[in-house]
Amino acid sequence: MLKPETYNDGLYFVPLGGSEQFGVNLNVYMAGGKMLAIDCGIGFADERFPGIDLLLPDPELLEEARDDLEGLVITHAHEDHIGAVAYLWDRLKCPIYTTPFTACVLADKLKEAGLRHVPVHVIEPEGSVKLGPFHLTFCPVAHSVPDACAVLIETREGRVLHSGDWNLDPNPVVGYKTEGALFKKIARKGITAYVGDSTNAEVSGRAGSESEVEAGLYEEFIKCEGRIAVTTFSSNIGRIISIARAAQKAGRNVAVIGRSLHRMIAAAVKCGYMDDVPDFVDESDLNLIPDPQLVVICTGSQGESRAALARMARGEHRSIGFKKSDTVIFSARAIPGNEKHINAVKNNLSHAGVRIVTPSDSKHIIHVSGHPCRDEIAEMFQWLKPDLVVPVHGERTQLEAHANFARKCQIKDVIVPSNGSVIRLAPNAGVIDHVPTDILAVDMKRIIKATHKSIVARRKLQYTGTAHISLALDKHGNLVGEPHIHTSGLFGEGDQPIEDSLREEILDILDDMDDQSIKDDHAVSEELRIGVRRFCDHLLKIKPLTSVHVIRV
Numbered sequence: 001m002l003k004p005e006t007y008n009d010g011l012y013f014v015p016l017g018g019s020e021q022f023g024v025n026l027n028v029y030m031a032g033g034k035m036l037a038i039d040c041g042i043g044f045a046d047e048r049f050p051g052i053d054l055l056l057p058d059p060e061l062l063e064e065a066r067d068d069l070e071g072l073v074i075t076h077a078h079e080d081h082i083g084a085v086a087y088l089w090d091r092l093k094c095p096i097y098t099t100p101f102t103a104c105v106l107a108d109k110l111k112e113a114g115l116r117h118v119p120v121h122v123i124e125p126e127g128s129v130k131l132g133p134f135h136l137t138f139c140p141v142a143h144s145v146p147d148a149c150a151v152l153i154e155t156r157e158g159r160v161l162h163s164g165d166w167n168l169d170p171n172p173v174v175g176y177k178t179e180g181a182l183f184k185k186i187a188r189k190g191i192t193a194y195v196g197d198s199t200n201a202e203v204s205g206r207a208g209s210e211s212e213v214e215a216g217l218y219e220e221f222i223k224c225e226g227r228i229a230v231t232t233f234s235s236n237i238g239r240i241i242s243i244a245r246a247a248q249k250a251g252r253n254v255a256v257i258g259r260s261l262h263r264m265i266a267a268a269v270k271c272g273y274m275d276d277v278p279d280f281v282d283e284s285d286l287n288l289i290p291d292p293q294l295v296v297i298c299t300g301s302q303g304e305s306r307a308a309l310a311r312m313a314r315g316e317h318r319s320i321g322f323k324k325s326d327t328v329i330f331s332a333r334a335i336p337g338n339e340k341h342i343n344a345v346k347n348n349l350s351h352a353g354v355r356i357v358t359p360s361d362s363k364h365i366i367h368v369s370g371h372p373c374r375d376e377i378a379e380m381f382q383w384l385k386p387d388l389v390v391p392v393h394g395e396r397t398q399l400e401a402h403a404n405f406a407r408k409c410q411i412k413d414v415i416v417p418s419n420g421s422v423i424r425l426a427p428n429a430g431v432i433d434h435v436p437t438d439i440l441a442v443d444m445k446r447i448i449k450a451t452h453k454s455i456v457a458r459r460k461l462q463y464t465g466t467a468h469i470s471l472a473l474d475k476h477g478n479l480v481g482e483p484h485i486h487t488s489g490l491f492g493e494g495d496q497p498i499e500d501s502l503r504e505e506i507l508d509i510l511d512d513m514d515d516q517s518i519k520d521d522h523a524v525s526e527e528l529r530i531g532v533r534r535f536c537d538h539l540l541k542i543k544p545l546t547s548v549h550v551i552r553v
Helices: 060-064 085-092 100-112 180-189 211-221 237-249 259-270 283-288 308-313 339-351 374-384 396-408 453-464 496-512 521-540
Strands: 011-017 026-031 034-040 054-057 069-073 096-098 120-122 128-131 134-140 149-154 159-162 193-197 228-231 253-257 294-298 327-330 355-357 388-392 421-426 430-434 439-443 446-449 466-473 479-488 545-552
Touching: 026 159, 034 085, 034 134, 054 085, 060 085, 069 085, 085 100, 096 100, 100 120, 100 259, 134 180, 159 180, 180 374, 193 374, 211 237, 211 327, 228 308, 237 253, 237 259, 237 294, 253 259, 253 283, 294 308, 308 339, 339 355, 374 396, 388 396, 388 421, 439 453, 453 545, 466 521, 479 496, 496 521, 521 545
Parallel strands: 034 069, 069 096, 096 120, 159 193, 193 388, 228 294, 228 327, 253 294, 327 355, 466 545
Antiparallel strands: 011 026, 011 421, 026 034, 054 439, 128 134, 134 149, 149 159, 421 430, 439 446, 466 479
16 A cells, blocks of 8 residues: 555655556655555556456555545646546545646546536646645647646655656747746756656657648648548647648648547637638538548548548548548557557558558658657756656666666766666655556446456457357266367367267266266266366467356256
């Protein structure tokens, strides 16, 4: 259990998610016997979690010390930072603090989840709030979603900048610039620790500017003959504006397909970020627009099977499909681990004869990252001059790259965390403990541990198949009728001789059992279970999940 009173002699940081992986961000600070949580996001499941789409951080340690939790801060409206709030707030029941656009997006999520009385406090960029021993200042930064903020955390024991996601876009299409003057000002009193974004820590140079994307997309648009579909992250409001402006310049109308896109655009409209953007074509009117005059913005840049682009590529979308004259532009980069799913979508598009354009294919800038590359990270270090750097937000490779770069930049102390590391930031920085962490899985209408037996069983079934044996025995152990054998993932057309051999193996096992064992249902079940698995392993090199049901008549 994470007991804040145990750590009341300093300033501490504990990542419960988001350090060692992309997504499921949940970070905890402790000082003066109290806790502060920052971000609560989702992750996307891979083949290790059959039947699961979404992963969540496990808030159990916060839940156990809920009375000492001063609040939850959300740095921005990306799903990996905000997406788990509606799933987990009932377990935390703490006030939430965030900026206007993020609050608007969150309100919709909470309403959809049936949570109508959540205390969400809106803090303007550069605004401040005091929560127990924590004095917070929301420092606006450039990112691919409006109102993103780093958070300055000031306590009696030290001052920390938690960066959230950011870059140094010199000319953002929407939202704030990351102003060096602001960060130099807050650094005058000293920065104990910088807890920062590691996404692009391996990438040299700078991320670039969103304002350049509009021109690059226009150059691609004017080369296209038929319909154009552009896929990007639904929360990238700046990109949506860039696409709309480029399309207008190229003489094309714009339609939007995808529920999450509509949701984000509605929030942006409400907050005044879309005032000068042309109206979008309604989905029901798509067929009224000539192909050379249409651009469709759609979800699915990461190959999500249920997203609009994947359904369009499979020919399953109700409103629009693809023709050979069409072009699909990926205005996003692949999140590590999603390459296989993206390639599956690209294969379907290629099979339909659709032209595909990605950032690596184009001579023009059609995507820039919302995260800082090395030159930008170095500039932030120069502004802040932190005593300690703690890399977060990335897989181990990115964290280590960030740490090594910080050392090259002459940062005095660097600590690379794992999820669950209890890090004392001040005084005497170091890893002093480790607490157990876990990941939760959204399984249809329930939330379960990612290590739940049902998921483990599904994972095994992917590789081993199943064998279910039912048989009836009389009280003396004599077989009544033929055993019923049902298998999945083992036999197919033409395998009847193997199935017949399996039936003979079951009869032989029963014949070999002694008079006492044959009268014991458990002994019969175990002998048959072991024998069936051994038989399948010998012939198929597969050990199926096997169950045996014995009926006494």
